[in-house]
Amino acid sequence: MALLQIAEPGESTAPHEHRLAVGIDLGTTNSLVATVKSGASEVLLNQDGAKLTPSVVRYFSDGSVTVGSRPKAEQADDPANIIVSVKRFMGRGMADVARYGALPYKFVEAPGMVQIETVAGLKSPVDVSADILRTLRIQAEAALAGPLVGAVITVPAYFDDAQRQATKDAARLAGLNVLRLLNEPTAAAIAYGLDNASEGTFAVFDLGGGTFDISILKLTRGVFEVLSTNGDSALGGDDFDQAIAAHWRKMHGLASANHKDLRRMLMAARAAKEDLTTVEEASAEIQLSYGQTLNVKLSRGEFHNMTAHLVERTLSPVKKALRDAKLSAGDITGVVMVGGATRMLHVQAAVHRFFGKPLLNNVDPDKVVALGAAIQANLLAGNKSVDDMLLLDVIPLSLGIETMGGLVEKLVPRNSTIPVARAQEFTTFKDGQTAMTMHVVQGERELVKDCRSLAQFTLRGIPAMVAGAARIRVTFQVDADGLLSVVAQELTSGVVAQVDVKPSYGLTDAEIATMLQASFTYAKDDAAARVLAEARTDAQRLIEAVRAAMAADADLLSAADRALILQEIERLYHCQLGADATTIKASIEKLSTATETFAAKRMDKSVAKALTGKSLNEIAKIDPQLVKTEQ
Amino acid sequence: MSPDFSTSHFALFGQPVSFDIDEAALDQTYRDIQREVHPDRFANAPGAEKRIAAQWALQVNEAYQTLKSPLARGRYLLKQHGIDTEEETNTAMPVAFLMQQMDWREAVVAARAARDELALEQLAKDKRAEERALFELLSAQLSNRATIRDARETVRKLRFLQKLGEEIDLASEAIES
Numbered sequence: 001m002a003l004l005q006i007a008e009p010g011e012s013t014a015p016h017e018h019r020l021a022v023g024i025d026l027g028t029t030n031s032l033v034a035t036v037k038s039g040a041s042e043v044l045l046n047q048d049g050a051k052l053t054p055s056v057v058r059y060f061s062d063g064s065v066t067v068g069s070r071p072k073a074e075q076a077d078d079p080a081n082i083i084v085s086v087k088r089f090m091g092r093g094m095a096d097v098a099r100y101g102a103l104p105y106k107f108v109e110a111p112g113m114v115q116i117e118t119v120a121g122l123k124s125p126v127d128v129s130a131d132i133l134r135t136l137r138i139q140a141e142a143a144l145a146g147p148l149v150g151a152v153i154t155v156p157a158y159f160d161d162a163q164r165q166a167t168k169d170a171a172r173l174a175g176l177n178v179l180r181l182l183n184e185p186t187a188a189a190i191a192y193g194l195d196n197a198s199e200g201t202f203a204v205f206d207l208g209g210g211t212f213d214i215s216i217l218k219l220t221r222g223v224f225e226v227l228s229t230n231g232d233s234a235l236g237g238d239d240f241d242q243a244i245a246a247h248w249r250k251m252h253g254l255a256s257a258n259h260k261d262l263r264r265m266l267m268a269a270r271a272a273k274e275d276l277t278t279v280e281e282a283s284a285e286i287q288l289s290y291g292q293t294l295n296v297k298l299s300r301g302e303f304h305n306m307t308a309h310l311v312e313r314t315l316s317p318v319k320k321a322l323r324d325a326k327l328s329a330g331d332i333t334g335v336v337m338v339g340g341a342t343r344m345l346h347v348q349a350a351v352h353r354f355f356g357k358p359l360l361n362n363v364d365p366d367k368v369v370a371l372g373a374a375i376q377a378n379l380l381a382g383n384k385s386v387d388d389m390l391l392l393d394v395i396p397l398s399l400g401i402e403t404m405g406g407l408v409e410k411l412v413p414r415n416s417t418i419p420v421a422r423a424q425e426f427t428t429f430k431d432g433q434t435a436m437t438m439h440v441v442q443g444e445r446e447l448v449k450d451c452r453s454l455a456q457f458t459l460r461g462i463p464a465m466v467a468g469a470a471r472i473r474v475t476f477q478v479d480a481d482g483l484l485s486v487v488a489q490e491l492t493s494g495v496v497a498q499v500d501v502k503p504s505y506g507l508t509d510a511e512i513a514t515m516l517q518a519s520f521t522y523a524k525d526d527a528a529a530r531v532l533a534e535a536r537t538d539a540q541r542l543i544e545a546v547r548a549a550m551a552a553d554a555d556l557l558s559a560a561d562r563a564l565i566l567q568e569i570e571r572l573y574h575c576q577l578g579a580d581a582t583t584i585k586a587s588i589e590k591l592s593t594a595t596e597t598f599a600a601k602r603m604d605k606s607v608a609k610a611l612t613g614k615s616l617n618e619i620a621k622i623d624p625q626l627v628k629t630e631q
Numbered sequence: 632m633s634p635d636f637s638t639s640h641f642a643l644f645g646q647p648v649s650f651d652i653d654e655a656a657l658d659q660t661y662r663d664i665q666r667e668v669h670p671d672r673f674a675n676a677p678g679a680e681k682r683i684a685a686q687w688a689l690q691v692n693e694a695y696q697t698l699k700s701p702l703a704r705g706r707y708l709l710k711q712h713g714i715d716t717e718e719e720t721n722t723a724m725p726v727a728f729l730m731q732q733m734d735w736r737e738a739v740v741a742a743r744a745a746r747d748e749l750a751l752e753q754l755a756k757d758k759r760a761e762e763r764a765l766f767e768l769l770s771a772q773l774s775n776r777a778t779i780r781d782a783r784e785t786v787r788k789l790r791f792l793q794k795l796g797e798e799i800d801l802a803s804e805a806i807e808s
Contacts, residue, residue, distance in 0.1 A: 150674075179674050223662045316807045323800055380674035390666050416696070419670060421689045479685065480670040542677050589678070596679040603683050606667035611645045611660065 019149040021179065021381035022140050023187070023373025024133065026153055026167065028087040028236065029209035029340070031055050031132055032367060033140045034374035036383070041191065041371040044143045046136075052366065053139075057131045058082045059120035067135040075267075076260045079104035081118045085238065086132075088210050089114055089125040090170075091162030099234065101242075104259040113166065126170045133174035147533070150177035152377040154369050156211045157183040157396050158231035160442050161454050161484045168481065175530070179380040181481040184208070185215035186226060186393060187372030188338040192360055193219050193389075200333030201227070202360075203321075205351050206369075207314065207341035210236040214318045216325040216332075225392045228324035228415045230317040235310065237273075237341030243307050244269035248296045261288045268296065276300045277343050304346040311350045318354065324415050329355050337361040338368055392417055395478050399454075402439035404429070406448045411476045414444065418482055423475040425491075432464040436472060440486055459488045528581075535584040539576035542588055543569055546595055549602060556601040561594075568594045639711060640694035650708060650773040652698060661695045702789045705769050709782060716786045724787065732791050736798065743802035751806070755799050762792050 022044070025032045030052040034043045043051045048069055058071035059081045071082050083105070089097055094109050106117035115122045133153075141147055153171050155164055164181055171178045185204035192202075199219055206213040213231040217224055245265040248254075254261075264286050272282035276298070283297035322328060335355050341347065342365050352359055363371065376391065378384050394415045400408040403426075411422045428436065437458045443451030462470050471491040478484050546569060550557065557565070568591040575587040641648045644660045666672075668687035673680050697703045706716055735754060742750035765785055772782040 180671070220662065223666075225662075316804075319807055320804060323803070380671060382675045390662070390669055391671060392662075392665060392669070417692045419685055419688050420692055477689075480688070541675060545675070545677055545680075592678040595677060596683075599677070599680040600683050603668060603680075603687055607664055607687070610663040610667045 019381040019383055020141075020144045020146050021149050021151065021374075021377040021383070022144075023152045023182075023370050023375070023377045024136055024154065024171075024176075025184070025187070025367075025370035025373060026087065026129065026133065026155075026170075027055055027208060027369075028085045028211065028238070029055060030366065031136060032370035033136050034367070034370040035140070035144065036374050036378035041374045041378075043367050043370055044140055046139050047142075053132075053136065054084075055086065055132055056082060056084050057086070057128050059118040059123065061119040063120050065120070065131050067132055076263050079259045079263060080106065081120075083116060083118075083123070083128050085210055086125050086128040089116075090129065091160070091164075091166040092125070102259075102262065104263075112162070126166050126173065129167065129170035130173035133171055133176060137174055137176055147530075148176065149381050149537075150179035150377065152180050152182050152187075152373045152380065153178060154182050154184045154187050154373050156206075156208070156231065156233065157185050157213045157215050157226075157229040158211065158233050159482075160397055160452055161399075161482070162452065164482050168483065177534075178481075179377055181483075182373055182376055182391075183213075183215065183226070183229065183393060183396075183482075184369045185213050185229070185336070185338060186217065186224065186391060187370075187376065188336050188363075188368045189215075189217050189219070189224060189372065190375050190389070190391070191363055191368045191372035192336050193224060201325075201327065201331055202334050202336055203318070203332050203355065204336040204338060205314070205318070205342065206231075206338035207347060208236050208339040209238050209341070210234075212236060212314055212317065214314070214321045216321050216327065222388055223390045223392065226394045226415075226417075227327070228321045229394060229396045230321040230324070231396075232313060232317055235313055237270075237339070237344075239310055240273055240307050240341065240344070241266050241269040243310065244272060244298060244303065247298075247302075247306055248294070252294060252296070254294075258289060261286075264288070265294075272296075272298050273303070273344065276303050277345055300345070308346070311347055314347075315350070315354060332357055334358055334360050336368075338365050340366050393480070393482070394418060395420065395482055397442045397452075398444055399440070399442050399476050399478070399484060400451070401426075401474060402441060402448045408441055408443075408446060408448055408451055411474070412478060416478075418478050419480050421475060421477040423473050426472045426474060427468045428462065428465065428470040428472075429467055431466050433467065433470070434462045434464055435460045436462060436488075438474060438486070438488055440476075440484070454484065455486065457486075457488075459490065462490045463492070465492070532579060532581045532584075535581040535588070536576050539572050539584050539588055542591060543573060546591065549595075549598070553598075553602050553605065556605065557598055561598055565591070565594050565598065640698050640707065643691070643694050644698060646698070648708070648711070650701075650705060650770045652704070654699075657695070657698055661691065664691050701766050701769070702786065702793060705773060705782065705786050705789070708773055709779070709786065712779060714780060714783060716783050718787055718790050721783075721787065724784070724791075728788060728791075732795065735795055739795070739798050739802050743805055746806045748803070748806055751799055751803055755796070758792055758795055758799065762789065765789050765792070 020035070022033050022035045032043055032052060034041055045051060046053045046068065050069065053068045054072040056068065056072040056075070058066045058074060058078065075082050075084065088100060091113055094107060094114055097107055097114050108115045108117055108122060110124065113124060115124045137148065151171065153167060155167050159167070168178055168181060185206045188206065189202060189204050199221070201216065201218050204215045204217060211231065211233050212235040213229065215229040216227045218227055245262070248265060248269070268284040268286045272284055275282035281297060281299045283295070286294040286296060288294055332355050334357055335351055337348070337351070337359050342361070348359060379389060395412060395418050396414060398410045398414045399412040400410040403409045409424065411424055412420055435458055437456065439448065439453065440455045441448055441451040442454050445451055459472065462472070469492065473489050473491055475487045476484060477487070546565065550565065572587040572591050576584050639648065644657055646652050646657060665688065668684050668691060670681065670684050670688055673684040676684070697707050709716055735758070738750070738754055742754065765788055769782055769785045769789070772778040772785060
């Protein structure tokens with residue numbers, strides 16, 4: 001019954017089995033999709049033949065949507081319905097959005113995150129991001145001529161749980177299978193690490209359109225270990241544009257400008273900023289409303305002076321990240337420059353001055369994140385051996401719980417390697433107390449009011465006892481995507497109550513399913529066919545993986561287990577020939593359950609192998625040069 | 632079925648049960664095991680394998696962090712011997728030690744107020760020197776059955792120094808921003 005080819009998991013698959021996977025850099029200003037083709041990572045062209053797709057979405061009253069360069073060009077015509085830089089609003093409330101200054105949108109308060117009132121109805125930042133991602137998915141599937149197995153989506157390292165959850169929800173809404181959320185600086189380092197085969201401790205300085213991230217990474221023979229990360233989620237290239245526009249308004253006595261004029265001035269400011277990396281003086285002619293024309297100019301010196309404070313602001317997170325990694329600037333081997341804003345000459349000069357080390361900027365700073373994400377996607381999709389590269393990432397912000405007096409008890413400190421789980425016991429405050437409200441927060445400050453609130457939930461059914469007698473264990477678990485789940489259990493008297501929470505910004509799986517169904521209906525995509533195709537692929541992949549495992553580790557299987565697994569494989573194989581996705585999924589779950597004991601034994605064996613030395617195969621792979629030095 | 636994590640952290644990393652560990656070997660073994668169990672290896676694997684991998688990766692991270700930090704390692708060794716460090720309950724510390732702590736804390740507050748980075752750097756140096764001495768003491772105490780219970784106080788002293796270190800860091804951050 002040779003149903004499918006057998007391949008060791010992790011070994012590279014035959015060319016015809018190449019699984020289509022992409023890396024997506026969902027940027028504040030522009031988004032990119034990249035994929036690995038014949039071993040090299042490359043950016044895919046969009047329908048306009050461009051590599052960068054502007055992260056701009058326009059909504060029309062008939063419900064139709066446009067994404068990319070067209071709505072970007074139309075910005076000034078319909079500012080209220082053309083959403084730009086939506087990434088800044090992900091997982092953010094009214095108070096956060098207000099800090100961005102005058103924006104042409106009608107924001108509406110909603111549970112968890114703001115929504116925007118458009119002619120096509122209320123849109124949450126998740127909806128808008130999903131529209132961008134859907135366009136990118138359709139373009140990628142067209143370019144690669146087939147459906148995607150999955151995608152790696154990048155997020156700023158400094159994104160908190162709410163922002164990560166929102167990003168993942170948007171990707172799922174767009175019909176993407178998220179292989180992993182990857183931190184942008186880490187993605188950039190992957191792109192450099194593999195191209196340059198670097199070893200050492202690197203800083204990744206990522207100044208994007210709207211956010212600044214700094215990460216310290218250690219590279220050791222294919223292992224990327226993130227030591228620390230820090231940043232400023234409200235500092236980016238846009239702030240430099242704003243500074244220029246503000247300067248011009250002041251110079252020309254235009255204290256208050258309407259949204260259209262403001263938008264035009266910002267576009268001219270951005271162009272001037274870009275020009276000043278190559279010329280000493282930039283000038284522009286800005287057409288204002290009512291026929292007025294503004295002639296503006298700016299010298300490089302003026303620009304550097306008026307934005308020196310912005311450049312300076314990047315250094316404080318840099319120092320914090322170094323301190324967390326217990327390193328000083330001198331310990332850094334090199335600095336990877338990421339994000340279009342690092343093209344600015346005074347930014348480069350400041351970074352070079354601070355570290356005194358060469359800047360790595362030979363990969364296009366706008367593309368390096370997508371290129372790295374594609375490499376990771378290719379690996380996770382199973383096209384490349386995982387032995388070549390391993391990524392050990394950290395959580396960027398501490399997670400804690402509110403205790404008496406509005407204080408935060410930190411359970412998971414920032415820069416803990418993920419996945420991570422931490423438990424702590426709490427107790428009741430009053431006699432006979434049967435319920436307890438938990439407030440989960442993220443941040444570094446000691447007071448709850450200074451941290452970001454992630455979720456609030458109540459644990460009920462605590463047996464009535466005197467104050468301080470109940471033992472409630474709260475467990476925080478952060479998965480490899482950096483996403484949090486919280487479990488609370490009452491441990492005394494055998495009664496166990498348990499609550500799982502999702503952050504208040506997150507959508508439930510059921511909500512995602514409903515929205516996905518609705519969006520497919522609208523897009524006239526055949527949802528049912530897609531679901532069936534996916535279930536079949538999952539079934540085939542599972543059978544392939546299980547058979548490979550059985551071939552590799554036959555000795556770990558009892559005769560009974562072997563018979564049971566074979567029977568479930570047989571059942572699933574026949575089931576996936578049919579057309580009922582629900583039964584296929586149930587069958588997948590049954591086979592998966594049947595392999596639990598076997599899988600655990602296999603894992604024990606792998607760990608034992610890692611401990612007791614290398615197999616012959618691995619020794620052969622070690623560089624002879626290295627073996628010599630070790631002897 | 633859950634994997635069996637009852638073995639000690641030392642056994643997990645193939646290290647002898649001792650305060651003095653081979654840090655390079657610990658780091659290398661950590662990476663070797665993560666290569667086997669990290670969830671990224673199982674992105675396409677059946678659900679059962681994914682769950683087991685996640686549990687393993689959690690456990691390995693926890694064990695590594697415990698052994699990597701000398702303070703956590705000392706505390707863990709005592710726990711393995713069934714000795715509670717009483718860090719939350721026992722506040723009886725030698726007077727001279729407490730006086731020294733108070734002096735240092737006051738110096739941090741003063742340096743922060745005066746925005747004196749050099750003073751903070753000196754304090755961090757002094758703290759590190761004291762820590763080094765205490766870690767040496769801890770190592771000696773933990774390797775001898777007769778003195779192992781004395782290690783509790785050394786752990787508590789190191790906890791004070793850890794908090795002092797956090798305050799120095801906070802003060803440095805406050806001066807920078």
